Amino acid sequence: MYTRLHSMPDWRQALAGLGLEGAPDNADIDAAVLRELSRGRVSFAAADGPVEAGFRVTLRTESALPKFNREKTAVTVGGGLYSREIESALIGMRAGESGSAVVKGEAVSFTVTRVERRVYPELTDELARAQGIPGVETLAQYRAYMASKLRGEFAGGVSARLIALLIAGAEMDEPDERDIRAVIDREYEPLRERFAHSGEDIDAISDEQWRKNFYRPELKASYELIYPDIAPFMDTTSKADYYEKRRPAAIETIRECLILNAVLGRDADPTSDRDALKALRAALDEEICGLIFEKGAEN
Amino acid sequence: MAIAYPTTKDYDSTVAEGLWIADFYTSVCGPCKLIDRIVNEIVLENPDVNWAKCNLENDWDMMERYQVQGTPTLIFYLDGEEKARMIGGFHSREEIEDVISRIMYGE
Numbered sequence: 522m523y524t525r526l527h528s529m530p531d532w533r534q535a536l537a538g539l540g541l542e543g544a545p546d547n548a549d550i551d552a553a554v555l556r557e558l559s560r561g562r563v564s565f566a567a568a569d570g571p572v573e574a575g576f577r578v579t580l581r582t583e584s585a586l587p588k589f590n591r592e593k594t595a596v597t598v599g600g601g602l603y604s605r606e607i608e609s610a611l612i613g614m615r616a617g618e619s620g621s622a623v624v625k626g627e628a629v630s631f632t633v634t635r636v637e638r639r640v641y642p643e644l645t646d647e648l649a650r651a652q653g654i655p656g657v658e659t660l661a662q663y664r665a666y667m668a669s670k671l672r673g674e675f676a677g678g679v680s681a682r683l684i685a686l687l688i689a690g691a692e693m694d695e696p697d698e699r700d701i702r703a704v705i706d707r708e709y710e711p712l713r714e715r716f717a718h719s720g721e722d723i724d725a726i727s728d729e730q731w732r733k734n735f736y737r738p739e740l741k742a743s744y745e746l747i748y749p750d751i752a753p754f755m756d757t758t759s760k761a762d763y764y765e766k767r768r769p770a771a772i773e774t775i776r777e778c779l780i781l782n783a784v785l786g787r788d789a790d791p792t793s794d795r796d797a798l799k800a801l802r803a804a805l806d807e808e809i810c811g812l813i814f815e816k817g818a819e820n
Numbered sequence: 821m822a823i824a825y826p827t828t829k830d831y832d833s834t835v836a837e838g839l840w841i842a843d844f845y846t847s848v849c850g851p852c853k854l855i856d857r858i859v860n861e862i863v864l865e866n867p868d869v870n871w872a873k874c875n876l877e878n879d880w881d882m883m884e885r886y887q888v889q890g891t892p893t894l895i896f897y898l899d900g901e902e903k904a905r906m907i908g909g910f911h912s913r914e915e916i917e918d919v920i921s922r923i924m925y926g927e
Contacts, residue, residue: 556864561823563867577867588926600866602921639867740910748850 522792523697526779530690536683541813545671553667554660558648559641568638571613574599578611579635589629607631676810680802683809687780696775703792704771705764710795711750728759774798781805822870823863827879831886834872836900839924842872844882844893851909852892858913859894862920869920898923 545553565577572578576598582589589604596603598611606622607629614620619632642648649663657663716723726734737744738756745752753770757763778791781801785808789797826834826842835842843859845852863871876883876891886895889907896904896919903923906916 560864565867575865594925595868597866597868600862602866602869602917603925744850 522700522775522779522790524694524700524775524779526783527692527694529687529692529780529783532683532687532784535686535690536679536809536812539679539682539686541679544675544813545668550664550668550671553671554664555641555644557652557667558644558663562642564640565637566640568636570636570638571615572598572611572633572636573638574612575639577637577639578614578633579637580607580611580631581634582629582631584624584627584629586624586627586629589624589627589631593634604629672810672814673806676806676813679813680805680809684777684780684805687784688776691776691780693776693779696772700775700792701768701771702764704774705767707791707793707795708753708767708771709763712754724760731760732758777801784808824870824872826872826874828881828885831872831874831882832900835870835897838870838899839868839920840870840872840897841920842874842886842895842897844874844876844886844888844895845891846876849891849909854909855892855894855911858911858916861913862916866920868924896920896923 568576578596578598580591580594580596582591582594584590589607594603596608596611598608601608604622604624606624610620610622611633614633614636616633616636619630621628621630623629644660646659649660650658652663654663654666657666713723735754736756736758741752741755744755753767754763757766774791778789778798778801781787781798781804782789785801785804787801787804789801791797794800824830824834831842834840841859841863843852843855845856859871863869874882876888882888892907892909894906894916895902896906904919906919
């Protein structure tokens with residue numbers, strides 16, 4: 522690469538300053554295991570205590586609104602399918618108690634006639650095995666899998682914040698035009714190969730054909746989730762337009778790679794390797810995950 | 821809440837009782853994955869909502885029998901009776917919840 526990084530903030534200090542609120546703890550991991558393994562197996566039983574989110578409540582309602590003028594309605598509290606206003610008012614109530622709420626400007630009065638809590642199945646190795654996750658045969662292995670998943674997701678978020686902080690505080694060259702062009706070329710290669718595979722030359726197609734093949738701007742946001750390699754083409758009207766629109770992303774790729782190389786002590790080059798940034802991000806996520814969770818790893 | 825994977829053989833009996841969302845999809849359909857994510861969240865939070873996942877690749881006959889014209893298609897049933905249908909993958913969670921709410925509780 523022609524672009525150079527001159528200095529950046531101390532990344533360990535920057536990481537320490539980020540704060541780690543929301544890091545998944547054992548309670549979060551247990552809750553996720555329970556939620557996933559009991560999917561489709563939750564039942565309800567009469568509850569003595571007050572209504573909590575997730576409980577099922579049977580109501581008698583009175584209102585000018587027909588939906589809320591019923592002798593008997595069963596509602597799962599907190600899901601929001603019935604009425605967020607009434608569900609919110611139900612929290613803490615007990616069977617026999619009455620309350621009221623305003624929905625769409627109309628008063629609704631209600632009496633709780635029955636409260637039921639969720640009953641979860643006993644978690645077993647069999648349930649864990651039934652998830653079909655490679656290498657997971659026992660409940661303990663499933664918990665370890667879930668812990669790794671949640672921690673990895675959290676570390677990914679921390680990494681992204683750290684990189685943004687380091688880029689903002691770094692001194693580096695404006696990305697060199699040759700680097701920008703090369704990064705976009707690498708991103709473009711799979712498309713060229715795909716066309717070549719079916720005997721076509723993408724560089725020879727007209728702007729009209731390009732538009733016909735790729736221009737679907739209304740779908741781009743959705744495709745970014747599913748087909749991230751195709752999404753960048755979906756708001757472009759020609760190859761020249763594509764190269765112009767990809768400039769900001771290419772500039773960010775160059776900056777991010779320079780920072781990540783410095784943090785990780787590597788020399789990955791996005792102008793020659795289109796997976797360089799992906800590999801660097803994965804390595805940083807792993808590093809951050811280790812640093813955040815090394816103390817409380819598996820318990 | 822239940823999750824089922826019916827074919828034409830057991831489809832009608834599967835959706836016969838309670839509220840069911842029959843979700844017709846294929847593994848190569850990108851927008852189906854968007855809908856899958858939303859329906860998954862809804863059924864996790866609402867145990868009264870059941871989910872019949874119908875992979876057309878396993879049973880293409882379902883397409884004609886239930887008049888599925890594209891994927892993803894969601895068909896909403898209450899006690900076996902079709903109440904609503906949504907076609908396409910670009911519906912918000914709120915739109916899907918509105919349909920379920922109307923079926924369960926009325927307007």
